[in-house]
Amino acid sequence: MNRAAAAIFLALLCSGCPKRIDFGPQGPITRAEELFRLTSAAQDQVATLQGDGKIRIESPQGSGTVSAFLAVSRPGLLRVEMFDFFNRPIAVLVTDGQRFGLLQFQENKYYQGPATPRNLSRFLPVALPSEELVSVMLGKVPFIPAERMTLTLDEKERLYVLTLHKGGVSQVLHVHPKHLRVVRSQVRGLETYGLEYENFKEQGDFVFPHEVTLRAPGADTSLGLRYTGITLNESPDLTLFDLSAPEDIPVVEVDEGGQSLPPVALPPASPGS
Structure with a gap:
């Protein structure tokens, strides 16, 4: 076999071999409890986020993509400003975890009240507590309180x-073997939502997902x-x-429950005022 033919043979042979899994400096993890501990620590590294993004909504009521400015800070501080294709403001949502305010430009109204999942769903088509929504936006997957854990390795996808x-009830977490960040989360036995994280980028000593999908x-x-x-982990502008x-x-x-309350009557003016 000449050198050219040998090189082609080796290239074809290697192309059929599974890629080596990069487990990072910690090496392969075999204990579920250890992986859970390390993954929890990895996703706890980001506490604040501020900057621009795109929001894509798909629902029976309609679908579309808008530009957004976002400010997020644990445990429950959130501000989302939405803009249309021409960069005109559509709405602004603000919550401190207890109360919310929603400015709807088309209606020219400002809604305010308790920051319940029902009220926050006026703005986003998901009914989540503000602290849970903040966690999801900061790349932190909410975990069910586990009684036991199991761990396997998906060699085809190269994920724990x-x-x-x-x-x-069970929660299946696909975890990146090097960065120890959750790539997908799916809860079974309970009607809830699934999460997918993508486009991980290094930010100093940690990695952060720049795309999240909630289904x-x-x-x-x-x-x-x-x-x-x-920007991440900067002091928030309160x-x-x-x-x-x-x-x-x-x-x-x-x-x-999102129902409008009657206006509060002002006390009558005192005589001579």
Whole structure:
């Protein structure tokens, strides 16, 4: 066999070989509890985020992509500003974890009330507590409280498969073997949402996903978020989370279920005032 033919043979042979799994400096992990501990620590490294992104919504009510400015800080501070194709403001959502304010430009109204999942779903097509929504946006997967854990290795996808079990409910986590970040999360035995994280980029001593997709199969709805220019772990500008109503905008107070409350009657003016 001449040299050219030998080189082609070796190239074809190697192309059929599975790629080596990069387990990083820690090496292969065989204990589920250890992987869970390291993965939890890895996704706890980011506490704040601020910058620009794109939000993609797909639901039975409609689909589309908008530009957004985002400011997020654990445990429950969130500001999302949405803009249309011509960079005109559509809406602004602000919450401190307890209360929320929603400015709808088309309606020219400012909604405010308790930051319940129902009220936050006025803005985003998912009903999540604000702290959980903040966690998801910061790349942190909420875990079920596991009674036991199992661990396998998917050699085809080159990912760990860590499964958390609690009674009849399980959460299947596909974890990157080097960065120890969750790539996919799916809960079985409970009607909830799934998560997918992609486009991981190094940020100093850690990696952070710049794309997240939340899928709610029961509602046939998905929410995608792609960060295009962000900073991480900088001191948050707390003025971004001010819940004061804008001037000259009608205010609508809503209850926990999102129902409008009657306007509060002002006390009568005292004589001589």
